[in-house]
Amino acid sequence: MTLTLEDTLKWLHGFDATVTAQKAYLSELDTPIGDGDHGNNLARGAAAIEDALGKQEPADLTAALKTIAMALVSKVGGASGALYGTAFLEMAKASRETQEVADLLAAGLAGLQKRGGATTGEKTMIDVWAPVVAAAKAGNLTTQVIDDAVQATKPMKATKGRASYVGDNSIGHLDPGSVSSGYLFSEMLKAGVTA
Amino acid sequence: MKKIMNDPQNIVPEMVAGLVQAYPQYVERLPETEALVRHDKASMAGKVGVISGGGSGHEPTHAGFVGAGMLSAAVAGQVFTSPTPDQLYAAIKAADHGKGVFMVIKNYSGDVMNFDMAKDMADLDDIKVKSIVVDDDIAVENSTYTQGRRGVAGTIFMHKIIGAAADQGASLDELEALAKKVMPNIKTIAVALSGATVPEVGKPGFDLADDEIEYGVGIHGEPGYRKEKLQPSKALVTELLGRLKDEFKYQAGDHFAVLINGMGATPLMEQYVFTNDALNQLAADDINVDFTKVGNYMTSLDMAGISLTLFKLEDDAWLKGLQYPVDTIAWTQK
Ligand SMILES: Nc1ncnc2c1ncn2[C@@H]1O[C@H](COP(=O)(O)OP(=O)(O)OP(=O)(O)O)[C@@H](O)[C@H]1O
Numbered sequence: 001m002t003l004t005l006e007d008t009l010k011w012l013h014g015f016d017a018t019v020t021a022q023k024a025y026l027s028e029l030d031t032p033i034g035d036g037d038h039g040n041n042l043a044r045g046a047a048a049i050e051d052a053l054g055k056q057e058p059a060d061l062t063a064a065l066k067t068i069a070m071a072l073v074s075k076v077g078g079a080s081g082a083l084y085g086t087a088f089l090e091m092a093k094a095s096r097e098t099q100e101v102a103d104l105l106a107a108g109l110a111g112l113q114k115r116g117g118a119t120t121g122e123k124t125m126i127d128v129w130a131p132v133v134a135a136a137k138a139g140n141l142t143t144q145v146i147d148d149a150v151q152a153t154k155p156m157k158a159t160k161g162r163a164s165y166v167g168d169n170s171i172g173h174l175d176p177g178s179v180s181s182g183y184l185f186s187e188m189l190k191a192g193v194t195a
Numbered sequence: 196m197k198k199i200m201n202d203p204q205n206i207v208p209e210m211v212a213g214l215v216q217a218y219p220q221y222v223e224r225l226p227e228t229e230a231l232v233r234h235d236k237a238s239m240a241g242k243v244g245v246i247s248g249g250g251s252g253h254e255p256t257h258a259g260f261v262g263a264g265m266l267s268a269a270v271a272g273q274v275f276t277s278p279t280p281d282q283l284y285a286a287i288k289a290a291d292h293g294k295g296v297f298m299v300i301k302n303y304s305g306d307v308m309n310f311d312m313a314k315d316m317a318d319l320d321d322i323k324v325k326s327i328v329v330d331d332d333i334a335v336e337n338s339t340y341t342q343g344r345r346g347v348a349g350t351i352f353m354h355k356i357i358g359a360a361a362d363q364g365a366s367l368d369e370l371e372a373l374a375k376k377v378m379p380n381i382k383t384i385a386v387a388l389s390g391a392t393v394p395e396v397g398k399p400g401f402d403l404a405d406d407e408i409e410y411g412v413g414i415h416g417e418p419g420y421r422k423e424k425l426q427p428s429k430a431l432v433t434e435l436l437g438r439l440k441d442e443f444k445y446q447a448g449d450h451f452a453v454l455i456n457g458m459g460a461t462p463l464m465e466q467y468v469f470t471n472d473a474l475n476q477l478a479a480d481d482i483n484v485d486f487t488k489v490g491n492y493m494t495s496l497d498m499a500g501i502s503l504t505l506f507k508l509e510d511d512a513w514l515k516g517l518q519y520p521v522d523t524i525a526w527t528q529k
Pocket residue numbers: 030034035037038041042077078079080081083112115116117118123124125126160161162175176177178250275276277303304305306
């Protein structure tokens with residue numbers, strides 16, 4: 001399926017609402033294995049996206065993805081600002097060539113990996129993005145796939161990001177960035193975008 | 196939580212506004228940012244710019260070190276959160292005077308990625324940018340399987356050495372080479388007596404019992420390596436210095452600079468007691484301490500605790516760099 005401007009706006013409004021509602025929960029997840037700011041960081045990003053999209057209706061898909069990316073890059077900070085910002089920027093760039101959902105998400109994932117240098121199994125948001133992109137390419141992305149990927153970060157030991165400082169003690173906790181990425185893709189499905 | 200503030204969400208911009216109003220002779224705010232650039236433009240002409248930045252809550256770091264002989268600009272992120280690339284990029288542009296810009300980055304995934312993005316932006320403008328990633332906290336195991344060691348109080352020494360060299364006309368490549376040589380010789384270890392409370396969170400990042408301390412805590416309250424009952428200052432020094440000794444494998448006759456840094460809520464009186472014990476123990480090991488600094492330089496909000504940094508002076512020029520004149524809000528010497 002191809003991604004349209006209309007669906008993208010619906011998708012991001014849904015994501016912004018969820019992140020804002022789950023702000024405290026995301027920061028709580030970030031407390032035992034991080035620095036307790038993931039929810040605050042993303043809530044700031046959600047407000048910035050709403051603000052930017054509200055100011056001016058983007059002309060096309062590329063413009064919308066770029067507006068989202070710039071809002072994230074300039075307002076979030078932290079690891080997740082650079083990561084989500086890069087992902088959307090790479091999706092914006094790719095959208096000039098293709099609107100295929102799986103291809104766009106794959107471009108986002110490539111950006112994440114370039115920026116953060118993590119691979120799967122390191123207990124980062126890559127552990128959600130990678131299986132989601134794989135399922136999207138195979139045409140069978142479901143909420144089950146997303147939820148399973150999020151839950152799978154629980155037994156992992158973090159070797160990248162702040163959570164790597166606590167070593168073995170990171171085992172048994174969900175990765176906050178994976179939970180927020182789970183929201184991102186669940187909201188995409190809710191907005192009617194299938195892949 | 197008891198804090199002197201208005202809206203916790205505005206604490207960083209309000210702090211920056213206060214700083215600029217108090218010290219216009221040192222810093223100017225770049226429009227619509229939390230980036231502060233050196234007021235004394237003449238002191239930067241024809242020289243490589245030096246910038247730093249990171250989350251807020253570590254004051255006087257980083258803006259307190261903006262001034263002649265140290266930083267050209269500094270960017271304040273949200274509390275304990277790395278600044279955004281657009282603001283870092285604004286700082287790079289303001290710090291560039293045709294010779295490029297050197298960035299001092301503390302080793303956190305957020306900081307490294309955001310500075311990286313800022314460098315990408317500067318590349319498009321053909322501004323040459325190089326950097327050092329400071330990783331002096333020996334509490335963390337140095338392994339390729341983790342993010343690596345964190346950047347903590349030793350960053351101040353890096354700012355000082357690089358700032359002094361830049362002021363004396365060092366090129367971007369020379370600064371990079373210098374930073375790379377210096378970095379393995381700066382090591383830090385801390386002990387915390389209580390946790391720090393992020394204003395927007397409202398409760399301490401970690402809890403310690405009334406009589407409990409934790410060794411190896413990071414400047415954002417990252418967990419340390421051991422908790423135990425509070426010890427006398429002498430015993431704290433023995434533990435922390437012991438760790439540093441193991442790292443440096445130092446020998447009688449070696450030359451060091453020492454930084455004793457308060458974490459925010461520890462009175463200077465206690466810091467001087469600790470300093471007395473640290474210098475006595477170093478003297479007993481026949482270590483030459485050529486330079487000492489004590490005070491609140493790399494704080495962690497209202498955390499109580501102290502960190503000990505040793506900088507092995509392998510090169511005479513490094514001591515000269517520390518002694519070089521500097522004029523900033525937080526570090527002034529003739
Ligand atoms: N190198 C990386 N690659 C991919 N994802 C990463 C990486 N480092 C961290 N993350 C993701 O970022 C999330 C944490 O984001 P958060 O907003 O809390 O930033 P942070 O690490 O606290 O940054 P800062 O230290 O600047 O405050 C983690 O849960 C993880 O999913």
